[in-house]
Amino acid sequence: MADSKMAVTQWSPEFVKELLPAAEKTALLYHLSYLCLANFPNLERIIRSRAVETQLLFGSSDATMLKCILTSQNLVESLFPMLVKAVEKNKAILAVKFLEKARVWIQDIITDVEKIVEKYDLHNKDVASSTSDVVKEKDDTDKKITVQDQELKLTESALNTLKSLHQKTIEELAETEKKINSKSQEIQEFARSITKTSRGLGIFAVLVPFIGLIVKSIYDAVHDPENIARMKALEAELNILISDKTALSQKEWNIQVDIIDGQMKAAKASFDRNSIPNPIHLKEVQSSLSKIQAVLIQLKYFWLSVSEMLDYLEKKTFVGEDLIEDLADLKDEFLESIEIAKQAWSSFGEGCKKASVIFRLQTxxxxxxxxVSPSSLSKVEWEKEYESVKKRLEKIDRPKSVPSCVTPAISQ
Incomplete structure (x- = not known):
């Protein structure tokens, strides 16, 4: 198993934490866009149309998550028990047959996720087109307006300052993410170097594609003080980087909230002047949809990685010589890996269930x-609803930073 060049996937079963705020934010931003374009019937129609398309897209996303749930259940309830029986009976050919069946399930999911990601891409382009339509109508209307009030100018100036700070923070986040990825790779390479002396650990690494559990298994199985000290040092360095990322993520979120607040003030000022406001909320909708799309893209690569690992297990272990020659010696390690894999995949399935609920509720x-058409609201009703949506937007929980590859340092 030591010759594998396959890296453990950097996917967390808690990916759902990234979905919830983005999905909630999308609906609220559509709502704000709808309110801000009151009294402009053509633009109201555009927003309504795009929002309905988003609902349908979330419905398709829910269906994809359901398929992930069913596949996770099949792995836990069908594949793993069959593999256990095959190993217990020393029937490598039967194990290969089971693995091939699992790869068919997974390829089906990969195809579905690719399709839904393409739909998000097309939909985001449609939202961008709608934004352009609003901008054009705004430009035509604003030709009639020659005087800009001072409050709006000050708000826009403050917004520009916040946007510059926001961009700088995003760049710092990207740099920290690079460092995390580099440190993760260093941990993975070190873990692989240790597994060269333990084929049982190598099998474990294939069946359990979550590096936090790999690290723990190394602590449990390896007793060389030098290796343990090195792993602890690497883990500590990575946890510092993850802590830095968490702080930067919180800072980025706070700035984003301030920007949205400033944008809403500018939008309200424009509304009070009977001018079409800038379609800033639609642009934020695009950003939220892109975040959801990014999670789904990660999901696709996760399943691709799992498919590769099953292929490796089949070709290098059951078809090759690794397990056939010394099956009796490795049987206990293999069966133990199966048990832990069942727990990890059950956790992943629960995450998919939560994601499914998120998409379903949004739909x-x-x-x-x-x-209700916003143009039918009185000014008092409009302001009451606007403030209500604004407060709900401000209360959206910032997604907690989920370590992309390891668990917090494990005390020994």
Whole structure:
């Protein structure tokens, strides 16, 4: 197993934490866009159309998550028990047959995720086109307006300052992420170097594609003080980087909230002047949709990685010589790996269930505001609803920083 060049995937079963705020934010930003374009019927129609398309897209996303749930269940309830029986009976050919079946399941998911990612891409382009439509109509209207009030100018100036700070923070986040990836790779390479002396650990690494568990297994199985000290040092360095990322993520989120608040003030000022506001909320919708799309892209690569690992297990272990020659010696390690794999995949399945619920709720309840035209609201009703949506937007929980590859340092 030591010759494998395959890296353990940097995917967390808690990926759902990234989905919830983005999905909630999308609906609220559509709502704000809808309110801000009151009294402009053509633009109201555009927003309504795009919001309905987003609902349908979330419905398709829910269906994809359901397939992930079912596949995770199949791995836990079908594949792993069959592999156990095959190993216990020393039937490598039967194990290969089971692995081939699992790879078919996974390839089906990969195809579905690719399709849904393409849909997000097309939909985001449609939202961008709608933004351009709003901009054009705004330009035509603003030709009639020659005087800009001072409050709006000050707000826009403050916004520009915040945007510059936001961009700088994003760049710092990207640099920290690079360092995390580099340190993760260093840990993975060190872990692989240790598994060269333990084929049982190598099998474990293939069946359990979560490096936190790999690290723990190394602590449990390796007793060389030098190796343990080195792993602890690497883990500590990575945890510092993850802590830095968490702080930067919180800072980026706080600035983003301030920017949205400033944008809403500018939008309200424009509304009070009977001018079409800038479609800033639609641009934020694009950003939120892109975040959801990014999670789904990660999901695709996760399943690709799992497919490669199953292929490796089949070709190098059951078809090759690794397990056939010394099956009796490795049987206990293999069966133990299966048990831990079942727990890890069950956790992943639970994450998919939560994601499914998120998409389903967004599809069902979050777009009821489309049933009432904002132009039918009185000024008092408009302001009351606007403030309500604004408060809900501000209360959205910032996604906690989820370590992309390892668990917190494990005390020994």
């Amino acid at each position: 069902k309840d979050s777009y009821k505001f489309l049933e």
